[in-house]
Amino acid sequence: MVDRTHILDAAERVIRRDGAGVSIDAIAQEAGVTKPIVYARIGKRTDLADALAQRLADRLIEAAEAAIGKRRNGRTRLVALIRSNLETLAEHRELFLFVSSGASEEMPQRTLYLAEQSATPMAEQLAAWRKAEGRDPSVALVWSYGFVGLLNMVSLWWITETDRPAEVVAEQLAELLWSGLGGGPRKRPTHPPRVRS
Amino acid sequence: MVDRTHILDAAERVIRRDGAGVSIDAIAQEAGVTKPIVYARIGKRTDLADALAQRLADRLIEAAEAAIGKRRNGRTRLVALIRSNLETLAEHRELFLFVSSGASEEMPQRTLYLAEQSATPMAEQLAAWRKAEGRDPSVALVWSYGFVGLLNMVSLWWITETDRPAEVVAEQLAELLWSGLGGGPRKRPTHPPRVRS
DNA sequence: GACCGATTCTTACTGGCGGTAAATACTATG
DNA sequence: CATAGTATTTACCGCCAGTAAGAATCGGTC
Numbered sequence A, B: 001m002v003d004r005t006h007i008l009d010a011a012e013r014v015i016r017r018d019g020a021g022v023s024i025d026a027i028a029q030e031a032g033v034t035k036p037i038v039y040a041r042i043g044k045r046t047d048l049a050d051a052l053a054q055r056l057a058d059r060l061i062e063a064a065e066a067a068i069g070k071r072r073n074g075r076t077r078l079v080a081l082i083r084s085n086l087e088t089l090a091e092h093r094e095l096f097l098f099v100s101s102g103a104s105e106e107m108p109q110r111t112l113y114l115a116e117q118s119a120t121p122m123a124e125q126l127a128a129w130r131k132a133e134g135r136d137p138s139v140a141l142v143w144s145y146g147f148v149g150l151l152n153m154v155s156l157w158w159i160t161e162t163d164r165p166a167e168v169v170a171e172q173l174a175e176l177l178w179s180g181l182g183g184g185p186r187k188r189p190t191h192p193p194r195v196r197s
Numbered sequence C: 001g002a003c004c005g006a007t008t009c010t011t012a013c014t015g016g017c018g019g020t021a022a023a024t025a026c027t028a029t030g
Numbered sequence D: 001c002a003t004a005g006t007a008t009t010t011a012c013c014g015c016c017a018g019t020a021a022g023a024a025t026c027g028g029t030c
Helices: A004-018 A024-031 A035-041 A045-068 A074-091 A093-101 A107-132 A137-161 A166-179 B004-018 B024-030 B035-041 B045-068 B074-091 B093-101 B107-132 B137-161 B166-179
Strands: none
Touching (some): A004 A024, A004 A093, A024 A045, A045 A074, A045 A093, A074 A093, A074 A166, A093 A107, A093 B107, A107 B093, A107 B137, A137 B137, B004 B045, B004 B093, B024 B035, B045 B107, B107 B137, B137 B166
16 A cells, blocks of 8 residues: 555655656656556646645745744844755755656746745735834735745756855845845945846 | 748747647647758757747847836836836747746756846846946846846746736835845834745 | 455556658759 | 759657556455
């Protein structure tokens, strides 16, 4: 008898070993089962991706809470959060790639669905904080999606492209998010760069 | 005789009509050709996605330049840029989805490749600006990837999930990017929200 | 212990798609 | 008209997600 968890574990193992392009057959084999069992327990490929995404999200949250710990300073907490995210995603590199790919045409909708799971609770916290600060809380949802997208992209880049320390990247991102492009004292009025999208 | 451009046009048409999950066969048919011709002119599926991404990027840049126009104020330019991006991507919704999906396992690498095309030139501008401001320019690349990811995610969300005005979303994002989470005067010291990733 | 229904697993298959090789039509040139 | 070379299509392969129908197994009942 093989339960859902067992299959998800097997999926994680084979993904870690063989990369994000794994076939359902390979996962079934790793779990010592046949394909229809996987479909019976988990569902279609996107369901598998969702389930693994949930696991990954749990680990991210757990790691973030541990990293933030007792830090009270806002900016310091932000750095710890970002750094924790970077490192946790690097730790589960292939899983992250599998989840962010998922293949299939409706991938973007799934990306959005995943982002929503992070962004919605974040938005609640953010809105409450803004409110307590006496500022407009209506920005919370948009900011949260933005934050999730930012972290996603930078993680993707950092994982596959560079080896500069997570600490540095986290610090730099925190600087942007905490103080903004135009934050801090300026020597003289200037124009922002002509960014290209 | 059918040239590359003709096929790319056909691809855009059929993507706009039938969504991002189009088969190469469908594109060939729309172009009045057979599949091997598409492969001869364009290459594999990822090459097609890259080519279309290039077109989309061109339109984004063009629209951004038009939108920014003669605005000189930094924050105002930022708002215009973001808004232009949102609206242009909404205009080419299915194409955007096709490009950001591309399917196949190496999707994340492609996402990164696409992001790189935007982030690299942006980083140059940003670094120059920071330097002129007498600040540390080494943040430029990280910030650029972050900015691209943020805009991507928010665009995806805005396109498919909501109907609040682009103007509002752009304003809110600009506020975050320009002034930051901790920007502006604070009434009293506080902790940031316990964000979850 | 033998029969039987229900449930669980497996074998075997379908449909569709990306990608390609081999066959075919077409064009230019002598 | 022949022939060489090129452009195009037909026909195919391999792969994989997803499923249907058959095979085995288990639980209960007389």
